[in-house]
Amino acid sequence: MAVYSKIILSGSVDGQPIAVTGIAPSTANTVHTAPAVTTSIDEIYLYAYNTATTNRELVLRWGTTATGQGIRHIQKTIPFQDGLYLVIPGLPLSNSNTVRAYATAADKLALVGYVNRVS
Numbered sequence: 001m002a003v004y005s006k007i008i009l010s011g012s013v014d015g016q017p018i019a020v021t022g023i024a025p026s027t028a029n030t031v032h033t034a035p036a037v038t039t040s041i042d043e044i045y046l047y048a049y050n051t052a053t054t055n056r057e058l059v060l061r062w063g064t065t066a067t068g069q070g071i072r073h074i075q076k077t078i079p080f081q082d083g084l085y086l087v088i089p090g091l092p093l094s095n096s097n098t099v100r101a102y103a104t105a106a107d108k109l110a111l112v113g114y115v116n117r118v119s
Contacts (some may be wrong), residue, residue: 005117009046017049019108020058022102028061031099031111037097043116046088046099050078052108058087061100078109088113 008015011031022028034042050056060074076087093099103109 002047002118003106005119007115007117009044009111009113009115012112016100017112019107020048020101020103020111021106022100023088023104023106024102025061025100026110027058028100028102031060031101032093032115033098034093034096035117036096040117040119041092041094042116043090043092044088044113045090045101045115046086046111046113047084048076048078048087048109048111049084050080050082050109052080052105055079056108057104058109058110059102062091062093063097084112087111090116 009032011018018031020029032044048058056078058076060076062072062074078085101111
């Protein structure tokens with residue numbers, strides 16, 4: 001029988017929003033790192049909000065921290081000052097893979113969310 005545990009994103013301090021400060025792949029913020037085992041899967045729910053006065057692009061790097069193979073880019077336009085937008089609707093991640101984020105401007109987007117860890 002599977003066991004579900006709701007946990008905080010590993011890139012968050014005490015569940016607080018994660019400010020997206022990176023503006024390029026090389027400066028992307030770590031949002032979450034999955035456990036190093038293959039017997040657990042993290043089901044990730046992620047929301048973004050925009051404090052700027054213009055729309056901003058958010059790019060998520062989904063997968064391994066290495067360049068090339070394994071990296072998937074998820075891009076979404078986040079409207080300005082319009083509340084939370086669902087960016088990741090429970091996608092799975094495991095085996096030390098990461099989610100990293102960068103945007104078109106530093107400190108204008110923030111990410112909140114949680115993980116359902118299934119083991």
